[in-house]
Amino acid sequence: MKKFIYILLLLVTLSSCSEYQKALKSEDIATKFKLGEDLYNEGKFEKANKLFAQIVPNYRGKPQAEKLMYLYSQSFYKMKDYYVAGYQFERFASSYPKSEKAEEASFLAAKSSYMLSPVYSKDQKETSQAIEKLQEFINVYPESEYLPEANKLIKELVYKLEKKAFEIAKQYDKISDYEASIKSFDNFVFDFPGSTLREDALFYKLDASFKLAINSVKYKQETRLKNAKSVAETFNKSYADSKYKEQVNDMLEKIEEQLKNYSTKANI
Template identity: 55%
Template sequence: MKKIISLLLVVIVFGSCSEYQKALKNEDVGVKFEMSTKLYDAGNYSKAIRLFEQIAPAYRGKPQAEKLFYMYAQSYYKTKQYYLAAYQFESFVSGYPKSEKIEEAAFLGAKSFSMLSPIYSLDQTDTFKAIDKLQSFIDVYSSSAYLPEANKMLKDLNEKIEKKVFENAKGYNTILDYKSAIVSLDNFVADYPGTPFKEDALYYKLDSAYQLAINSIPSKMEERLNVAKMAYSNLIKFKVDTKYKKTADEMSARIEKDLQNFTK
């Protein structure tokens, strides 16, 4: 019985392949449309795409075009070809504004852009584009069932941008350019007041101010120690039980001790 089933599967597969090859070579776009739809419904998106590519120009403006271009966009999305999926979904939204699929297409188009967003350390052009697309979707479809997922993606993308900016600012501390670190970290906190990296930014501001102060010439030390003292205060005020508390407290003790030299 198992041999019979296996044989039938082989026949079906080869029959399907033969049918597909014939459709590829057939000049009748109707045959190609029927075969591409069958492949799409079966989840064979890569093969369906080859047929969609052949017949898409001929179907523009025809009654079946809406269905074809929706399947075409979905096939790119299902095969993780997100640049092409984003383009096709945007074209679908523009071309079929009254489609019952428009909300889904708008969401998947925006999501395709978000899937192109790279790790934070790389160029974030695609991330900014994804943020714009997701925000546009949220603005237009404010009661959409896709809203929770869209908001989550938007939050994650914004945090990725914030992480890149924070890491760049922190980098000055790493290379011992403490003046630039202080300015960059101050700017970061001012530009992103609700960032999840605020505690880290405040700590590295403290560390930068502290290192700059204790390594200063006497004429500049008092002023810089007071800047470091304020940085410590800002960190503790933001989070009294900060994960950096032990190190921060040690810095504070050194700052207070050194400041006493200027009160004598």
């Protein structure tokens, strides 16, 4: 019985392959369209895509073109070819602005850009482009059913930019370029005021300020110690129950100890 079922499945598969090969070579565009749609519905997106690609030029200006272009765009998306999918969805939305699929196509065009966003450690040009495209979608469709997902995707992308900027600032600290680190963390706080990494950024700014002061030449040290003290006090006011509280207080104590040397000299 099992052998019979196996042979039956093999025959069906061979028949299906034969039908597909015939359709690829056929001049009948209706046959290609029908089989392409069937294959798409079966989840065989690459095969469907090849058939659609052959007939797209033939259907331009025809009533069936809208459906064909939608399926064609979707087939690229399902194949995870997000560069082409984004282009095709944008083209669809532009060509058929009154289509019931125009909103979905516009969203998927923007989401395709999101899918192309690399990990935070790489160049974030595509991340910025994806944010712009998702924001454009929100502006055009402010009441869209896709709005919650669009906002969620933007939030994820913005976090990548935050993480990138944060790690660059930390890297300056690691290589002992404390002034560059302080400036980078200041820029980070200004650029991302609502970031979940704000507390960490302010702590590492303090850490860089402290190291800069402690390692300074004598004629610059007092000013830098006072600045580091101000940064520490501001941090404690902003984050009284911070996970960094013990470290901050330890730095503050060392700063104040060092400043005593200058107040002693001033009194002589």
